[in-house]
Amino acid sequence: MASAAAGRHSPEIERPDMSDLRIVLLGKNESENRRVGNTILGATAFHSEAASYSQQHSMRIRAEVEKRKITVIKSHLLHPHFPQHQIIEAVRECVSLSAPGPHVFVLILQYKDFSENDRQRLKYVLNLFSEQAMKHTIVLTTDEETHGYKFAIKNTAINDLIKECGDGHLEFETINPGWCSELFRRIEDEEFLVCNKYKDEGGLSVNEDLSRSGSMRRDVKEKKYSDLKESTETGCDGGVMTTGKAKLNIVLCGNNPTLKNTVSKIFRGTMYKKTNKLLQLKEMSKVCVKREEMIHGRQISVIEFPALTQLSEKEVMRQTHRCVSLCHPGVHVFILIIPDAPLTDEDKEEMEEIQRIFSSRINKHIMILIKQNSEHQTEKLNEETQSVIERFGGRHNFIDLNTQVSVLMEKLEQMVEENSGDCFSTETLMEAQMEKLLKFEERKKKIHSIEMWFHSQGNDQRICMN
Known part of the structure; x- marks a missing residue:
């Protein structure tokens, strides 16, 4: 059994351990994310949390597993209701907790609940960490074998994602957690990923400063327009x-x-x-x-x-x-x-x-x-x-x-x-698609409610969504 220590926030509180394997868990289904995290750590380290995702943070647990030091960071970034405007700050926090950089992103997916829109959103989030993040990614599917097979054949979104990850794919098994050892084996000789895509005005990376204010973001926006209008971009061509x-x-x-x-x-x-x-x-x-x-x-x-x-x-x-x-x-x-x-x-x-x-x-x-x-x-x-x-x-x-x-x-x-x-921007596009998905889910709920009313009246009327 592993001994686990938890931590949530700033790297100023706790210095990163350079010798551990740092694993970031990303997935839509929170209960599956906890299940995978606890299986990796060999202990019930991640517990059920409140449903207020706007107030939640990534959670970091450290433990020794199979004579290896393991750090697992569980993030809510892919949850369908995670606020779009908080994604970048959540990425910053996740980068900070996995300092000096994650060795692998484990994408916890289910064949029966993963669409092309989900794939594009996931790629968008990974790109916020680094343009090289996909090379440090493994897909872990958690569908039960008896139910997941028919979905696996049809779900091209997951199959395409696996190909984009260099065929990095493992299947979750509760009874035989040999996939954990295989995960450790695959990443233990890998270099960690440097996530320095976001830098603040003073040249500080996200690992050095997580607490920039909203007024700074407004200043950056105004500066961007000033640069565009006043011709301040400079380049070098042939030394001139x-x-x-x-x-x-x-x-x-x-x-x-x-x-x-x-x-x-x-x-x-x-x-x-x-x-x-x-x-x-x-x-x-x-x-x-x-x-x-x-x-x-x-x-x-x-x-x-x-x-x-x-x-x-x-x-x-x-x-x-x-x-x-x-x-x-x-x-x-x-x-x-x-x-x-x-x-x-x-x-x-x-x-x-x-x-x-x-x-x-x-x-x-x-x-x-x-x-x-x-x-x-x-x-x-x-x-x-x-x-x-x-x-x-x-x-x-x-x-x-x-x-x-x-x-x-x-x-x-x-x-x-x-x-x-x-x-x-890509962020604007993602906001538009998230808004569309939320409207779709809301429509599904209303239709289900109407169908349940028909059912209570002894009518099995089904409503078709066009």
């Missing part, structure tokens, strides 16, 4: 220092790939070079295509975003996260390109999908670009187009093949200024 405006990230979206490519060419202007047939095919494909240009002293990233209605649900999530992650620190402007003509059903479906995935949070970052023919130009909008513009926040502009990039850039920079340099 060059100063230019900060990078601007633009995403082109819409149903028509030809229109998106036309606008992309306007941004590239005279710097556009003829591409080979392979790249032309890629432009029309179902993946994000990123291009970099220098326009008026500013570095521009232009991403052609594939039509969402042409993708599977799994690929929609993959390309959406890829699109936003390609734009560090986030997307400054989404440009939705539509024709100056009656919208097709495909156009309408694409706009529905964009709002479904990105939510209304996209409205402050989006401009509707209306493609006109050179021989037929008017600023009069038909009722349908006007409705689209209002639905997406009210900004619009007209373009044709003679549109000057300087005119377009002026409109975009005005948008950035109105938004004080704020952008649509």
Whole structure:
């Protein structure tokens, strides 16, 4: 039996033991997380806790197991109701408790309760620790063998995650905990992961300072916009220092790939070079295509975003996260390109999908670009187009093949200024998806309540969720 010592908070209280194996547990199901933690430690070290997740912290237990010093950090980061605005601070705390760095993240998953949205959220959280976190990750599935098999076959989200972890997968067994020894064996010769992604203004890493105030975050936001507006980004090219405006990230979206490519060419202007047939095919494909240009002293990233209605649900999530992650620190402007003509059903479906995935949070970052023919130009909008513009926040502009990039850039920079340099980041996307999941769960509860009422009346009526 292991002897265990618990701790919760600052590394200032207790110095980290450099010789131990540090294991971070992440999972949606709190009771399963406790069960795994207690099995690893060989003792009932983690107990049931209150359900107020906004007030809970990660918990650290140290013990000697199989003649090894083990530190287990149990986090609530993946709990479905964990407050989105507290995730970064919770990551900071977890990093502090696992100082100088975790050896492994153990993802405690159940085949019967893990979706593609869960996979993307998990990857987002791991990326907050380090871009290398996936290389230090093992999936531990805890479904009972008799029940889990049929789910294992169907659950591509977990299977894909296992592949991304380098096939790091173990199965939990209560009767035969040999998987624990296998876990220790796999990580004991591994270097620990340095989680220094977040640094404060004074250059302090998260291991050195966890208590920065909310006013500091506001200062950082204001500084970010100041940098963007006042051209303070400096780079080095061939040993010669060059100063230019900060990078601007633009995403082109819409149903028509030809229109998106036309606008992309306007941004590239005279710097556009003829591409080979392979790249032309890629432009029309179902993946994000990123291009970099220098326009008026500013570095521009232009991403052609594939039509969402042409993708599977799994690929929609993959390309959406890829699109936003390609734009560090986030997307400054989404440009939705539509024709100056009656919208097709495909156009309408694409706009529905964009709002479904990105939510209304996209409205402050989006401009509707209306493609006109050179021989037929008017600023009069038909009722349908006007409705689209209002639905997406009210900004619009007209373009044709003679549109000057300087005119377009002026409109975009005005948008950035109105938004004080704020952008649509991976965190914003995750908030949107979490909000959607919570609404879905709430809807499920209401439907279940209605079904139970029907059942109490002797009617086994089932309600279909579309």
